[in-house]
Amino acid sequence: MxxxxxxxxxxxxxxxxxxxxxxxxxxxxxxxxxxxxxxxxxxxxxxxxxxxxxxxxxRLDQFKAGVLSSFVRNRLLDQVYLPLIGANLAKQLGAAGSDTRTDRMGLLLLISPPGYGKTTLMEYVASRLGITLVKINGPALGHHVTSLDPAEARNASAREEIEKLNLAFEMGDNVMIYIDDIQHTNPEFLQKFISLCDGTRKIEGVFKGEAKTYDLRGRKVAVVMAGNPYTEVGGKFQVPDMLANRADTYNLGDILGGHEEAFKDSYIENALTSNAVLARIAARSHADALAVLKIARTGTREGVEFEGSFSAEEINDAVAVMEKLLHVREIILRVNQEYVRSAAMEDAYRTEPPFKLQGSYRNMNKIADKIQPLMTDAEVATLIADHYRGEAQTLSQAAEANL
Missing domain, CATH: 1.20.5 (Single alpha-helices involved in coiled-coils or other helix-helix interfaces)
Structure with a gap:
């Protein structure tokens, strides 16, 4: 056929x-x-x-960036830090269009006391950029790790972190390497990243027992490190000079010039979801929560309009809570400023023990969770004192001096 x-x-x-x-x-x-x-x-x-x-x-699922439901894109992030971080990542990853840099280099170094959302912020950025986020846990590495060879790690957890780091090098594109809590690592380990953060974009690694030189020039690879001014034993932590010279360093726990009000308000904005009364307002509209803040700050409702429909009782309760949070914020800010001042001081010039009580977003959220509209000023003061008395219990030394 x-x-x-x-x-x-x-x-x-x-x-x-x-x-x-x-x-x-x-x-x-x-x-x-x-x-x-x-x-x-x-x-x-x-x-x-x-x-x-x-x-x-x-374990590829762990490299997918996820944003916490409690994350708040406050005005400080939106107007100050995201543009700064974006400028650094444009230098490392390149920017869209014909104006992109060919000499990709640099490092983003975030320094702040614990509780300011460094990791949460970078997870948000990685999620929005759609890149793989490889998080390296500094405490798991410890001070003993100085090599990028997994075989030289002393324990299984450190070995796993080094293997994860080498996997990021092996991926070699569309990846953000985020090393958290670098104050727990050895400065000699951090020195391995010096050549990766300059124009050569090279680093030595070991993948599956084979030593390799990774050339990441022209690749979309970003290096981000985050840490706390103090080590776990209370000593001051120093980033290697040659690495610090290649980094754009930002302190999320300090006031950036000209943005004092945005920094102060960020404490309130981040605590909105922690308080049951304010969470109901913020859930409908963030602008309405800012309107409540304006009323509490000025003491007048003239010219203030709400996008949502709220009863007079809801507004009164929210304003009462916000007024108390403004007082709490002032105490938290003073604690934060003392922490930052103490962290920046050389040990040779100290006349008192290092101040290690923290005034972070985390502390603000813990206190905000317990604030009620009918509380008196004395009850709020007692709540703050009890909070820091509890925090001082965990200090290894100088708890009395800190209080």
């Missing part, structure tokens, strides 16, 4: 026609069903099982 009218090319076609032998066709079809299809199905299963095994080994 001859079949005609075919277009295209095929080994069985001759001038647009094909000779068909029915019995031979049925034999080939039966062989296909009996041998080829089961073999292909088995191959697909093996491929799927291998991919799942490798996925579990590499």
């Amino acid at each position: 001859t079949l005609s009218g075919f277009t295209g090319t095929h080994p069985r076609l001759n001038g647009g026609a094909m000779e068909l032998d029915y019995h031979e066709f049925i034999a080939r079809l039966q062989r296909y069903e009996a041998e080829i299809v089961p073999a292909f199905t088995h191959f697909q299963k093996l491929k799927h099982d291998l991919a799942e095994t490798r996925r579990r080994e590499l």
Whole structure:
């Protein structure tokens, strides 16, 4: 039998026609069903099982950036820090358009006391950029790790972090390397990143037992480090000079020039979701929460309009809570300023023990959670004192002096 009218090319076609032998066709079809299809199905299963095994080994889900539900994009982030971080990442990753840099380099170094949302902020940025976030846990590395060879790590947790870091180098593109709590690491370990953060963009690594030199020039790779001015034993932590010279350093716990009001208000904005009364306002509109803040600050409702529909009782309760939070914020700010001042002081010039009580967003949120509209000023003062008395219990030394 001859079949005609075919277009295209095929080994069985001759001038647009094909000779068909029915019995031979049925034999080939039966062989296909009996041998080829089961073999292909088995191959697909093996491929799927291998991919799942490798996925579990590499734990790829942990590299997907996720944003906490409690994250607040306050005005300080929106107007101050995100533009600064964006400028640094444009230097490291490149920018869209013809004006992008070809000499990609640099490091983003975030310094602040604990509780200011350094990790949460970078997870948000990585999520919005759509890049892989490889988080390296500084305390898991410890002070003993000075090499990028997993075989030299003293324990399993440190080895896992080094393997994760080398996997990021192996990925080599569209990745953000985020090293958290660098005050717990050895400065010699941080020195390994000096060449990665300059124009050469090279670093030595070891992947699956093989030593490699990774050349990441022109690749979309960002390096971010975050830390606290104090180490876990209370000593001052120093970033290697050559690394610090290559970094854009920002202190999320300090007031940036010209943005004092935005910094102060960020304490309130971050605490909105922690207080049950204010959370109901903020859940409907962040602008309405700022309107409540304006009323509490000025003492007048003239010219203030709300986007949502709230009862007079809801507004009165929210304003009462906000007035108390403004008082709490002033205490928290004074604690924060003392912490930053003490952290910047050389030990040789100290006349008193280091001040290690913290005035962070985390402290503000803990206190805001307990604020009620009917509380008196004395009750609020007692609440603050009890909070810091509890915080002082965990200080290894100088608790009395800090209080």
